Amino acid sequence: MHGQDDWANLRLGNQTGYDLLSTPAGAPLQELSHEVFDDRALVDTDGDGVVNGSDNCPSLSNPAQTDTDGDGFGDDCDPSAFISDLELSGTSAPAQPIAGAATTYTFSVHNAGSGVNHHASLTVDLPANVNIGAITASSGTCVRKGMFISCKLGDLALGATVTVSVVATHTASGTVTVSVNVVVA
Numbered sequence: 001m002h003g004q005d006d007w008a009n010l011r012l013g014n015q016t017g018y019d020l021l022s023t024p025a026g027a028p029l030q031e032l033s034h035e036v037f038d039d040r041a042l043v044d045t046d047g048d049g050v051v052n053g054s055d056n057c058p059s060l061s062n063p064a065q066t067d068t069d070g071d072g073f074g075d076d077c078d079p080s081a082f083i084s085d086l087e088l089s090g091t092s093a094p095a096q097p098i099a100g101a102a103t104t105y106t107f108s109v110h111n112a113g114s115g116v117n118h119h120a121s122l123t124v125d126l127p128a129n130v131n132i133g134a135i136t137a138s139s140g141t142c143v144r145k146g147m148f149i150s151c152k153l154g155d156l157a158l159g160a161t162v163t164v165s166v167v168a169t170h171t172a173s174g175t176v177t178v179s180v181n182v183v184v185a
Contacts (some may be wrong), residue, residue: 045059048061048062061076062074062075084184086113088107088181089108089110090180098173099170099171100169101169105167107180109153114158116157118184119154121150121152121182122162123180123183132147132168133166133167134167135167137163137165139156140152140153140162142164149164149166
């Protein structure tokens with residue numbers, strides 16, 4: 001800016017603009033009141049009929065909004081309110097695998113805890129001397145990578161049982177070791 005000395009007339013403020021749509025034609029501009037609006041408060045992410053802005057436990061469905069200890073968090077979200085207890089059992093048929101014959105391994109995961117068990121998963125690690133055939137789950141999905149099978153069982157209701165079956169043909173006789181784990185994420 002050569003030859004200009006308007007810096008003294010420069011006025012800085014924290015206003016970023018005016019809403020011209022609400023100003024009548026010919027009227028002087030007036031500053032509008034701007035409120036912060038959080039539309040996430042109107043969403044019900046857990047589907048319990050209570051919007052997140054009013055929900056004391058927005059991550060888990062709890063339509064009654066019970067808060068026994070008065071801490072502002074619903075009982076369903078209190079760590080002490082939930083006891084995770086997944087029971088894992090497994091069988092093979094036939095009981096003693098035979099080389100060249102199909103063996104069906106069946107694994108059951110039972111929720112014996114105190115409520116819904118979220119994001120349960122089951123992993124199966126089979127030995128190298130088997131050919132893996134069909135993999136089925138009564139709930140959730142399973143994927144195979146090499147000799148490793150990972151099943152996302154989803155949410156297990158209290159008392160629910162999910163079964164995963166794996167059909168495998170053994171290529172050699174001998175001791176078979178199958179490693180199985182169940183995890184809650």
